[in-house]
Amino acid sequence: MRSSTNMIEIKSLTKRFGKIVALQQLNLDIKKGELLGIIGPNGAGKTTAIRIISCILHPDEGDVLVGGYHIGQNPLEIKSMIGYLPEEPNLYERFKAYDLLKYFGELYGVPKEDLDSRIEELLELVGMKHRAQHRINTFSKGLRQRIAIARALIHDPEIIIFDEPTMGLDPATAMNIREFIAGLKGDKTILLCTHYMDEADLLCDRVAILNQGQILDMGTPHELKSKIHGDIILNIGLKDPSLIEISTLEQVCPVENIAWQKDQLYMSLSSREDIASIVEFLGSNVQSIHTKEPTLEDVFIQTVSNLPENIE
Numbered sequence: 001m002r003s004s005t006n007m008i009e010i011k012s013l014t015k016r017f018g019k020i021v022a023l024q025q026l027n028l029d030i031k032k033g034e035l036l037g038i039i040g041p042n043g044a045g046k047t048t049a050i051r052i053i054s055c056i057l058h059p060d061e062g063d064v065l066v067g068g069y070h071i072g073q074n075p076l077e078i079k080s081m082i083g084y085l086p087e088e089p090n091l092y093e094r095f096k097a098y099d100l101l102k103y104f105g106e107l108y109g110v111p112k113e114d115l116d117s118r119i120e121e122l123l124e125l126v127g128m129k130h131r132a133q134h135r136i137n138t139f140s141k142g143l144r145q146r147i148a149i150a151r152a153l154i155h156d157p158e159i160i161i162f163d164e165p166t167m168g169l170d171p172a173t174a175m176n177i178r179e180f181i182a183g184l185k186g187d188k189t190i191l192l193c194t195h196y197m198d199e200a201d202l203l204c205d206r207v208a209i210l211n212q213g214q215i216l217d218m219g220t221p222h223e224l225k226s227k228i229h230g231d232i233i234l235n236i237g238l239k240d241p242s243l244i245e246i247s248t249l250e251q252v253c254p255v256e257n258i259a260w261q262k263d264q265l266y267m268s269l270s271s272r273e274d275i276a277s278i279v280e281f282l283g284s285n286v287q288s289i290h291t292k293e294p295t296l297e298d299v300f301i302q303t304v305s306n307l308p309e310n311i312e
């Protein structure tokens, strides 16, 4: 059935809503066992792509293969392989947590004899065992999210799709959920959409940057960060900035993105070893030195926010 190690293959996917083109000839492969992140501004097409992969929405053009099945031909097989946590999970408010999971377990055909232990295991995993007999409408946002995650995993799917799993959660709950996702890595193929760059950096094997329905760039978090900013951002405070000609720095070693902020000089270096050369060159004019690893947020801002179509 499966022709390669790709679990999901997105081929030339296009989706329009009236005049809005949500996805434009999108191509993307997700490998078996990989945790792939999609980041991108509001309206980039992340949720649309996810909904098509999950067979909730039909594309206008293109195809998606999930585990070798085509979305247009085998939606039932695909749905049974996927656990989907939507952006805004719609839980049945009057159900008790346990009963909700039982209902969905039966719906997904979890064998009767396994269902109770599966529910117990999931409630334990998401830290909700003590609230099993409480109704959903008594839960806070974070507690609902935990139950929604348990619901997505009830049928032990091979593929898990998280659409902004930690949106609006307090930092401790968000960290719990990130740790939980990290614990699923390797066993499962995971697609994660997020606006939290540190979350993408921490969890993802590869990250795709989506903008206006197209992929602008893709790679491991490390690849993306070093491609844009070199390996290190150096910040030097100077006693007398007027003594420095920026063009002379470029003769010392490979530097990029040189920028001034008052008496602070910023630059990207491709190697830590170049710090010493720059400091030696600036000599007694140096007042302070700070280094910073580039973050995915720097990548996002440089790749997406500076595009003319995204400047309002």
Ligand SMILES: Nc1ncnc2c1ncn2[C@@H]1O[C@H](COP(=O)(O)OP(=O)(O)OP(=O)(O)O)[C@@H](O)[C@H]1O
Pocket (backbone or CB within 6 Å): 017, 020, 021, 022, 040, 041, 042, 043, 044, 045, 046, 047, 048, 049, 087
């Ligand atoms: N059902 C719909 N009807 C009309 N337009 C839609 C519909 N769903 C999505 N769109 C439009 O398609 C584009 C992509 O939306 P989508 O929800 O995929 O973005 P997103 O990347 O998930 O954004 P966000 O980060 O805000 O969740 C947007 O312009 C959106 O308004």
Ligand SMILES: [Mg+2]
Pocket (backbone or CB within 6 Å): 046, 047, 048, 087, 163
């Ligand atoms: Mg979305």
